[in-house]
């Protein structure tokens with residue numbers, strides 16, 4: 001045995017020496033370079049870990065987070081579409097820093113007449129202008145939106161100094177707020193509610209032809225900005241697109257509406273007997289045990305009766321919500337309300353839907369069931385849903401999420417008819433928005449900075465939840481190839497996922513579909529569900545009710561799985577590259593005991609005769625001139641050199657378990673794409689059977705353009721396909737098969753058409 | 757009130773950009789096959805986008821890709837394509853044959869063919885599909901002639917692309 005080892009060693013040495021010799025003959029002096037490996041660790045891209053955000057991706061022992069509690073009295077003026085509020089804010093400074101001022105978000109100022117949100121958008125004329133939009137854009141008659149601040153006072157009634165910069169307001173503190181202290185202050189405000197159907201707003205009211213309004217009231221009160229360990233104050237302006245960063249706290253809110261309105265909000269109604277009729281209250285209580293199917297709290301008939309009247313008196317709804325990052329509510333005369341109870345290990349969560357009669361029959365058939373399904377699937381992927389209810393509200397052209405409540409578009413036509421695409425759109429948007437309860441309402445990433453962290457991660461779990469609800473309507477086979485067209489697009493119009501949300505083209509593809517497709521590939525193909533699911537759950541549990549950053553996600557996924565995924569984050573999240581892997585060449589070899597030409601050359605270089613080579617087997621290519629017919633069909637153990645080795649070293653039983661390959665395929669894979677990905681290969685044999693082999697992405701670590709593998713087989717291969725199930729978002733599949741597919745997609749289609 | 761429902765259709769798309777995965781891209785793959793003397797064209801659109809564009813041109817209630825789809829949808833598609841997708845081959849405007857369509861999830865693919873092209877010296881594509889309906893519409897044209905590959909990105913500011921092929925026999 002020793003002799004063979006020495007021989008092999010010297011052969012290796014010889015080959016290296018030979019290469020060195022060839023190199024030295026090159027005249028051009030090569031330049032050195034930095035480490036440009038696609039497998040280089042992300043140490044330079046990720047922030048240095050610290051005691052707040054640790055190297056493992058978990059919150060550290062010095063991690064801090066502020067708390068902000070709100071007590072609010074709100075009046076909704078349906079006659080004039082105005083909203084008035086008085087709020088008492090209790091700010092808990094849990095950080096180690098003393099704060100000189102607080103930043104408060106005034107999101108409604110995006111709609112103020114002097115708003116700059118449109119000034120940052122270039123572009124030619126719109127395709128069409130609503131009268132309101134035309135007047136606003138060209139005639140100097142802007143909508144009088146934005147907050148009107150009546151006062152800002154401390155707990156003793158003394159006015160506080162403040163300064164407003166567009167959607168951010170700095171409130172100066174009388175003295176710096178020390179670590180561990182709290183500050184209580186009051187703000188009184190009001191604003192005009194926008195008709196969101198006219199101005200494409202993210203909240204406002206939807207007017208109906210019958211004169212009623214459906215209110216979508218969100219980002220409606222001055223809200224504290226986040227002060228955290230990585231950004232200090234997160235006071236990037238709200239331009240209208242990148243969403244929010246908010247602190248957790250408790251909300252005690254009273255809302256006064258017309259007496260005939262039905263309303264739901266973040267939190268639990270504290271006075272149901274005051275706001276519901278006797279019958280409705282009974283149904284509201286009874287629904288808490290309706291585990292089988294949705295039941296009505298407010299019936300379609302009651303909603304019809306209410307929308308035909310108009311009360312002059314008011315009533316006040318009282319809500320309390322614990323540990324939420326925001327508060328929103330919806331109110332209308334037109335609401336039907338149905339409910340279903342969902343059990344989470346002995347804890348009951350209510351799935352609610354509120355919708356006008358215009359939403360039926362679609363909404364009563366699906367909405368609440370979709371809410372329940374979403375909560376279940378997301379809980380399995382993360383943690384049990386911790387809030388008392390999740391509510392889906394039908395408002396046309398909406399799709400927007402807040403803690404416990406969200407608004408979703410999708411309605412049948414005037415005759416109550418709908419097609420599969422309307423149904424699919426509505427189920428999809430409800431799943432997506434209810435899913436946002438987990439990301440970012442609970443796993444509370446900074447939406448203003450990183451849209452993908454809530455939208456992308458949420459869109460990924462959404463895929464699993466939709467599939468669970470209706471596998472025919474939402475097949476998994478669509479992913480990740482749904483992202484191929486986008487990734488193959490014009491590089492001038494692509495940005496990496498790791499780009500702040502206001503600065504990206506194609507919001508939907510960049511921040512939703514691409515990260516979701518990436519996580520789908522990680523789960524299905526690279527990590528496998530078992531490793532992925534545990535790591536994903538670890539991330540979710542670590543950052544539940546906290547503020548994670550991208551690095552916390554990337555690190556947690558590796559920390560909990562023992563998989564180095566830096567190459568994947570680097571390629572998929574930090575670049576705009578795409579994946580294209582193909583099979584370039586296939587060569588068939590047979591086994592022989594006669595030294596091949598290459599072996600003879602080797603011996604010559606080594607200064608020995610062929611006989612002096614150690615006893616060996618050789619692989620000879622079919623197109624070699626030394627290849628003869630008698631080699632064909634020989635099994636390796638037909639050669640005495642191997643046979644005697646086997647006799648000497650294995651028992652009969654052991655020998656029976658050995659494989660006996662007859663053909664050896666040299667496979668050359670090419671990679672025109674920028675990304676590295678596993679190579680998934682399907683071998684189809686002459687007898688029609690198939691076999692799969694997956695080479696890890698690391699196969700590309702020493703050569704980014706081309707790799708060669710030898711694949712032993714006992715049967716003749718008739719066809720080889722790379723990525724046969726299209727699971728790696730390969731942007732060009734024309735190089736994915738051997739023998740090369742000469743029939744074009746076009747030819748195939750045309751043939752089918754002719755056959756009819 | 758009719759006015760309002762008309763508007764809803766048109767405006768709904770830009771807003772959805774906030775919430776649903778949406779981007780405005782069509783892909784047109786053009787390949788010249790010398791052995792068949794044929795230019796093969798596959799153009800794919802999002803069904804929703806195309807339906808809106810057809811609505812805007814007065815073609816209502818099409819129910820595309822549903823079991824209520826209008827019977828003459830192929831004629832409507834063909835007319836739309838003839839209006840919005842034009843090829844000039846070897847400096848001559850050329851018509852194509854509409855081979856058929858296929859639906860694939862939210863996409864529709866059209867198969868078009870220009871036969872009897874013995875030799876290809878130049879190809880010009882004009883694609884105005886969906887351009888006036890969606891501000892961000894990007895029509896990608898991929899042209900493949902033997903070993904030569906070229907991708908054009910057409911937008912509202914630039915709806916045409918021309919490629920010349922040097923013949924060096």
Ligand SMILES: [Zn+2]
Nearest residue numbers: 432436455775
């Ligand atoms: Zn979303």
